[in-house]
Amino acid sequence: MIHVDPAEAGTAAGVLNASPDPRGGVQTSPMAGSLLEVEGASTGYGSFQALFDVSLRVDEGETLAVIGANGAGKSTLLKTICGLLRTDDNTVRFDGRPIGSLPAHKRVGLGISLVPEGRLVFPSLTVYENLLVGGHSRRTGPWSVDKVRDLFPLLNRLMNKQAAHLSGGEQQALAIGRGLMANPRLLLLDEVSLGLAPIVVAELYRAIPRIVAEGTTLIIVEQDIGQAVAVADRIVCLLEGRVVLRGRPDEVTREQISAAYFGV
Amino acid sequence: MAWVNDVIQGILLGGLYALFAAGLSLIFGVMRLVNLAHGDLSLLAAYAALLIVGPLDINPFLSVFLVMILVAIFGYVLQRGFLNFALEDDPMPTILATFGLSIVIQNLLLEVFSANSMGLDAGAIETQALKITDQISIGWFPLITLVTSVVVLFALQLYLSRTRMGRAFRATSDNQEAAQLMGIDNRHLYGLAMAIALGIVAIAGVFLGIRTTFNPSVGPARLIFAYEAVIIGGLGSVWGTLVGGMLLGVAQTIGAHLDPGWGVLAGHLLFLAVLVLRPRGLFAKQVQA
Amino acid sequence: MSPRPLRIERQTRASRIGLPAAIVIVAVAASLPLWGSSNLMKTGVTFLTLVALAQMWNLLAGYAGLLSVGQQAFVGIGAYGVWALAEKAGVHPFVAVPLAGLVAAAFALPTAGLTFRLRGGYFAVGTWVVAEVFRLLVINIGWLGGGSGASITSVGRIARDTREAAVYWLALGVAFGAVLLVYLILRSRGGLALAAIRDDETAAAGLGVNTVRSKLGVYLLSAFGCGATGAVIYLNLLRVQPEGAFSLNWSALMIFTVVIGGVGTIEGPILGALIFFGLQQLLSDYGSWYLVLVGTIAAVSAVFAKQGLWGVLNRRWALELFPVRRRVDLDSDTNLAAAEPNPDSTSPPDRSTGAPPAEGPPVATAPPHESTQKG
Numbered sequence: 001m002i003h004v005d006p007a008e009a010g011t012a013a014g015v016l017n018a019s020p021d022p023r024g025g026v027q028t029s030p031m032a033g034s035l036l037e038v039e040g041a042s043t044g045y046g047s048f049q050a051l052f053d054v055s056l057r058v059d060e061g062e063t064l065a066v067i068g069a070n071g072a073g074k075s076t077l078l079k080t081i082c083g084l085l086r087t088d089d090n091t092v093r094f095d096g097r098p099i100g101s102l103p104a105h106k107r108v109g110l111g112i113s114l115v116p117e118g119r120l121v122f123p124s125l126t127v128y129e130n131l132l133v134g135g136h137s138r139r140t141g142p143w144s145v146d147k148v149r150d151l152f153p154l155l156n157r158l159m160n161k162q163a164a165h166l167s168g169g170e171q172q173a174l175a176i177g178r179g180l181m182a183n184p185r186l187l188l189l190d191e192v193s194l195g196l197a198p199i200v201v202a203e204l205y206r207a208i209p210r211i212v213a214e215g216t217t218l219i220i221v222e223q224d225i226g227q228a229v230a231v232a233d234r235i236v237c238l239l240e241g242r243v244v245l246r247g248r249p250d251e252v253t254r255e256q257i258s259a260a261y262f263g264v
Numbered sequence: 265m266a267w268v269n270d271v272i273q274g275i276l277l278g279g280l281y282a283l284f285a286a287g288l289s290l291i292f293g294v295m296r297l298v299n300l301a302h303g304d305l306s307l308l309a310a311y312a313a314l315l316i317v318g319p320l321d322i323n324p325f326l327s328v329f330l331v332m333i334l335v336a337i338f339g340y341v342l343q344r345g346f347l348n349f350a351l352e353d354d355p356m357p358t359i360l361a362t363f364g365l366s367i368v369i370q371n372l373l374l375e376v377f378s379a380n381s382m383g384l385d386a387g388a389i390e391t392q393a394l395k396i397t398d399q400i401s402i403g404w405f406p407l408i409t410l411v412t413s414v415v416v417l418f419a420l421q422l423y424l425s426r427t428r429m430g431r432a433f434r435a436t437s438d439n440q441e442a443a444q445l446m447g448i449d450n451r452h453l454y455g456l457a458m459a460i461a462l463g464i465v466a467i468a469g470v471f472l473g474i475r476t477t478f479n480p481s482v483g484p485a486r487l488i489f490a491y492e493a494v495i496i497g498g499l500g501s502v503w504g505t506l507v508g509g510m511l512l513g514v515a516q517t518i519g520a521h522l523d524p525g526w527g528v529l530a531g532h533l534l535f536l537a538v539l540v541l542r543p544r545g546l547f548a549k550q551v552q553a
Numbered sequence: 554m555s556p557r558p559l560r561i562e563r564q565t566r567a568s569r570i571g572l573p574a575a576i577v578i579v580a581v582a583a584s585l586p587l588w589g590s591s592n593l594m595k596t597g598v599t600f601l602t603l604v605a606l607a608q609m610w611n612l613l614a615g616y617a618g619l620l621s622v623g624q625q626a627f628v629g630i631g632a633y634g635v636w637a638l639a640e641k642a643g644v645h646p647f648v649a650v651p652l653a654g655l656v657a658a659a660f661a662l663p664t665a666g667l668t669f670r671l672r673g674g675y676f677a678v679g680t681w682v683v684a685e686v687f688r689l690l691v692i693n694i695g696w697l698g699g700g701s702g703a704s705i706t707s708v709g710r711i712a713r714d715t716r717e718a719a720v721y722w723l724a725l726g727v728a729f730g731a732v733l734l735v736y737l738i739l740r741s742r743g744g745l746a747l748a749a750i751r752d753d754e755t756a757a758a759g760l761g762v763n764t765v766r767s768k769l770g771v772y773l774l775s776a777f778g779c780g781a782t783g784a785v786i787y788l789n790l791l792r793v794q795p796e797g798a799f800s801l802n803w804s805a806l807m808i809f810t811v812v813i814g815g816v817g818t819i820e821g822p823i824l825g826a827l828i829f830f831g832l833q834q835l836l837s838d839y840g841s842w843y844l845v846l847v848g849t850i851a852a853v854s855a856v857f858a859k860q861g862l863w864g865v866l867n868r869r870w871a872l873e874l875f876p877v878r879r880r881v882d883l884d885s886d887t888n889l890a891a892a893e894p895n896p897d898s899t900s901p902p903d904r905s906t907g908a909p910p911a912e913g914p915p916v917a918t919a920p921p922h923e924s925t926q927k928g
Contacts, residue, residue: 082445104445105444108447113445120445122438125438129431129434136431136447136448182446
């Protein structure tokens with residue numbers, strides 16, 4: 001539930017000043033443990049700060065959409081969560097445990113998996129080998145090569161093809177499948193729709209409910225709002241490194257989202 | 265007929281070069297590190313064998329396994345303790361660091377063992393030969409060397425293509441950041457790559473030490489042969505490296521036949537020719553990402 | 554109101570003191586043959602040629618981004634060049650020095666043609682291979698003396714005192730010339746182009762910098778310098794042998810000196826030469842141990858102290874004895890006027906304060922610094 005000052009309702013200021021209502025929401029109250037807690041993240045690259053005191057939480061089984069324009073800090077946020085960017089221990093807590101300073105490869109073992117922006121499939125490896133590498137951490141769970149093939153049938157006839165020769169949409173399916181092979185508790189999807197035709201994106205997003213059905217918690221980062229909001233339980237909008245909007249899809253209008261997105 | 269003999273000798277020698285080259289190629293493939301100390305590290309293996317063989321009075325062949333393990337451990341420590349810190353986009357720190365290492369090893373060996381030529385004595389097998397015709401005979405030792413080289417390369421190829429760690433190597437070589445996202449610890453992986461590469465090179469170092477004499481200054485020559493074999497064969501292919509090594513070996517033996525001083529030079533000229541005519545190498549298998 | 558031209562400042566506080574001091578030092582050094590012993594002069598030649606070689610490698614690596622491990626090829630060519638010119642062509646030995654440099658530069662052209670196809674570490678080893686090829690060719694060519702080498706006897710006709718003084722002045726000339734050459738290049742447009750190439754070759758090319766020509770130019774100049782210096786070195790030693798003339802140790806010398814002192818600055822190699830030379834003299838009784846020590850220091854520096862000793866000092870005290878940067882001087886009156894808010898101007902002038910930051914070797918922008926853990 002979003003709390004908006006009635007005097008500011010319908011204005012940009014109203015949206016920007018909105019804050020999460022501690023009483024509302026489908027999820028359990030903040031008192032119970034969330035799967036992921038980010039508190040005061042202010043990470044960046046060298047001397048360039050990309051996030052300014054960003055905090056959020058995600059409960060187990062939830063799907064959170066993080067939206068925002070280019071450069072808003074969405075990818076930086078995901079990198080902070082998955083460990084490619086490291087901070088103080090307490091800035092990121094997973095299942096109650098502080099992991100902020102843990103390197104990325106160790107977080108995979110804990111159950112955090114990132115499907116990176118740009119896919120980053122291993123070009124010289126075949127599709128099958130890419131999936132196998134996804135399972136490098138040997139975490140147990142429902143996902144296997146067979147189950148991934150079931151999720152993305154288009155990969156079936158591509159198993160022995162080198163990943164470099166795949167189309168954009170095929171690579172994205174492979175990247176998601178590869179991320180699932182780590183049997184994550186928390187799956188991070190970074191700009192799945194980037195550079196892909198809407199019809200391809202729609203097909204990829206059809207896989208999301210099946211992933212959620214396995215109990216996986218999802219954080220989906222998108223510039224394309226439509227698809228992300230459609231599958232999300234909650235939305236967070238970033239603008240220039242700060243959280244400017246939080247809420248559930250049924251509580252937030254398109255105008256409010258646009259206003260927050262563009263910072264008007 | 266003597267030419268046939270040259271070619272055979274060259275092929276046998278080429279197996280050794282291929283081992284050197286495979287180590288260099290593995291390191292570069294996984295870490296983008298051109299190890300200028302590669303040849304000198306193989307010399308360390310030969311001198312280590314010398315230290316073991318002497319007091320224990322055993323055949324150098326038996327020392328290979330132990331030397332391989334020792335050098336591999338050294339390689340892991342060297343990588344994780346020092347060279348990992350040099351790895352970045354700019355190749356300069358690694359080039360300079362390994363160059364420094366090369367000079368340090370050469371002069372350390374010089375001070376400890378003197379500049380005298382040493383050799384590893386494997387006994388009678390060094391001169392025994394398998395006679396095929398009146399003019400052609402194949403030495404047992406070179407044959408063993410070639411067979412060992414092929415077996416090692418085959419094992420390496422299997423390791424890279426079939427095992428979990430081998431796939432991790434190839435994935436890291438493609439994209440080290442994405443590899444981390446798979447749970448691959450690249451600090452450890454780099455250490456392992458260096459250990460394997462140096463282990464392979466240690467085998468070659470000991471065999472070469474049996475085959476010819478060695479002294480502290482021959483390291484750079486070995487690096488150059490390894491490097492030439494890689495360029496001739498083409499990056500990215502283990503078997504290409506074998507063929508590259510063999511071609512280099514053949515060029516050298518034919519050259520030496522023409523004039524003893526021209527052996528090594530002939531190899532260099534072949535390398536330069538490939539560089540000019542087929543810069544990607546003869547069997548390059550690079551995938552453009 | 555159109556903006557007035559900005560005044561570009563070249564001198565730094567340190568250079569205002571440093572330059573006159575340097576002139577005094579050079580004057581004293583030049584006078585050495587008048588009061589120094591024969592040994593002192595020979596030592597001086599060793600040190601001065603080291604400075605020259607270091608600057609030539611620095612030019613390649615620090616300013617053009619070309620890491621060569623094969624400059625010994627040109628040292629050797631210069632040595633044999635001066636021998637051939639003096640002994641076989643009857644050229645006066647001291648005139649032969651710059652000519653030997655030209656010979657080296659001539660051989661550098663095909664070398665570049667071959668090695669420029671390679672990048673990074675592969676370029677480095679490529680240059681090494683070429684140096685080896687030269688060495689082997691020389692060994693196999695009879696009239697160059699083969700493996701046992703050749704002597705420069707025509708110098709013997711000159712009186713010893715004169716000869717030693719002349720060789721010393723030649724060494725001073727090469728060292729001074731090397732530093733001056735690097736300094737002038739960097740102050741020119743070519744120098745800006747080099748800096749751009751070093752920082753980002755693709756971007757520089759995109760801006761219209763002819764990267765191949767710039768790199769080739771630097772490569773030829775470096776070869777010339779190494780050749781001329783090699784000629785002086787062997788005029789001092791009087792006997793040329795392939796093992797020595799084309800030895801990898803020349804590269805070791807150059808590289809260690811520059812790395813320890815500081816790549817990419819003019820002052821760095823000089824400082825490095827002082828350190829290297831000092832250690833060499835101190836540990837001369839211990840054989841090759843000094844190389845072990847210096848090699849270790851250089852290897853560790855290359856990884857953990859990339860700016861070298863000069864870089865460390867520069868960061869502490871912002872020194873720059875040889876100013877090559879172009880700084881906008883905000884203190885002068887003309888610039889203050891130009892800096893006033895101007896409705897026509899678009900961007901504010903650069904707010905640089907004090908001395909420019911330390912120049913350093915090309916370190917490509919690192920990935921997000923937490924992403925790979927080292928160790």
